[in-house]
């Protein structure tokens with residue numbers, strides 16, 4: 001007979017959004033990969049907020065509609081609106 005302990009599955013903890021670990025992780029993630037909206041006339045094309053960008057949550061950034069680096073936007077809805085606008 002073997003003395004080895006029977007294998008038990010490690011207990012998996014379901015991560016909740018309120019978990020400090022998740023919050024720290026998300027904050028880090030948002031900082032590294034912010035959602036970059038395309039701003040036209042002071043508002044994001046996707047309409048995610050009617051507030052001025054300075055009042056947006058930290059993870060939301062913006063780039064101007066007229067910026068030559070507008071392709072760096074990461075918001076899918078903004079990009080779709082941008083393409084529609086340009087065609």
Ligand SMILES: [Zn+2]
Pocket residue numbers: 036037038044045046047048075076077078
């Ligand atoms: Zn957007």
